[in-house]
Amino acid sequence: MLTPTLPETKPIKLSVRNMAFSYGTKKVLDGLSMDIHAERVTAIIGPSGCGKSTFLKCFNRIHEVSSTVNVSGDMLIDGVDIYRGGIDEVDLRRRVGMVFQKPNPFPKSIYENVAFGPRLFGVTDRSSLDGIVEDALRKAALWDEVKDRLKESATGMSGGQQQRLCIARALAVNPEVLLMDEPCSALDPIATAKIEDLITDLKENLTIVIVTHNMQQAARVSDYTAFFWLGRLVEMDLTERIFTTPRVQMTEDYITGRFG
């Protein structure tokens, strides 16, 4: 049994049942099942190449952008299948936002970066856009730093600011889920701490799934932790239990640094 057993008051937002994933003939993920609760932070840890980023990208189908992939089993959002439930992928991506490993601001102004999503969905009115942009930047704890230079290019910001801008950009379309793919791996410790604080603030009304190779980070920010190994889910539990009393020996070996 690989699901946590503590009483949980938050509903299940994302649900995965017997899911497998392959590129062509290469099977990358197999036999995955887990539940992800709303307004919780779920961390996915595991050694490089274990498929954790691939798994994350299945939730917004972003891997379909660059390659032909095959997903079997069920992946549900609010009980509706992401792949076969008739959800439009553009709508899916509006509901399931993503922050990438390396900050990827568009070569536009700070304002235009945040306004990009709302504009796509038809917001053209200047004052509504201004409101959305300010709100998103405040949520991403960036407003005070950039409010006087919204017209400046986003590529001139520091790496940490760029990543928070990317978070603001994702928040601007009011997503229900935020996927974060090693969001701090390109950042220094101070910028990392800011993003971690932000994650804790944001889970108030978001479901957050974060992939990280940094176990301290998983321990600091997440409520649940899932440990992946070679494309399979080894163990998933409340974070404090995973880090204190894991049930599987392999999890303990990984967490204590014996491999990985």
Add this chain to the structure above:
Amino acid sequence: MEAGQEPPFAATGAPVLQHSRFHRLSDRWAHLAFLACSLLVVGLIGGILFFLASRGLAAFWPVAGNTGRTLSLSEVFLSTDWAPSSDHFGIVPFIAGSLGVTGLALLIAAPAGILTGVFIAKLAPTWMRNLMRQVMDLLVGIPSVVYGIFGLTVVLPFVSGTWLAEAPASGFAVAALILAVMIVPTIVSLSTDAFESLPTSLDEGAQALGSSRWQAIWHVLIPAARPRLLTAAVLGLGRAIGEAMAVQMVIGNNPQWMALMRESTDRAPFLRALFTPAATLTTELVQELPNTPAGSPWNNVLFAMGLLLYLLTMVLILATRRLGRGKEA
């Protein structure tokens, strides 16, 4: 040992290694040879400019060797009347012709080339991408006279047969079309490079926000590649403005085209202009330069036109450099 001093080899007991005399000598010679070659190239380019300038400017100054009268700048650069046998040397029709035909060509080639670049870099399956790249590289190398033959024997008869039964079809429209076909491969190659050099994270980032493929291309990728796309267009423009052979074969070579336009009472003058036989700086040079006596005002003005072309191309090259630098800033 003093800081910064290398320990002598001898101190370590190893044999002292030295280049032979021959090595040092041949290095000197190689250096001189490279220097001589580069000086030769620079000298040639400088020499051409000097030659063009001395002959071209002779139209406006009474210098030894001139056999006719000295012209004023305004009667050459501001007049549309080109009739050398009756002493009129206005080159405005050629300047307008060159700008018109290259502008039109770019209007066709730039959008087509850039969108093809997007297709090759971002949308085409791998096998097609490789094929298209090779085809584009081949097309860049086709001699312009081949495009000219195609225009003369296929496009012109087709256009006059289809739309303009009564008139010859030669003129800006067909010339621009042929030029566009000529420069499209250059623009495609460079814009494919531009799009391929963009990080995939931009594309992913846009689509992760809910952009469609097309919206990501239009709102993020094309703006991000803009400096390099401009460079591609300017390089295409540079190739188009200097092209003589292909254009000469289809444009009709009529230096009086502006006068003809003025007299026409057509209700759609722009459309009429597209199918009026015309001339450009390059076509006029090719047509007339061999038939004019050296030192005559006619001959000198042709050199002035050559000088003007040289300077125009130079400006375009400098503009490309500027744009190229803009992308790093």
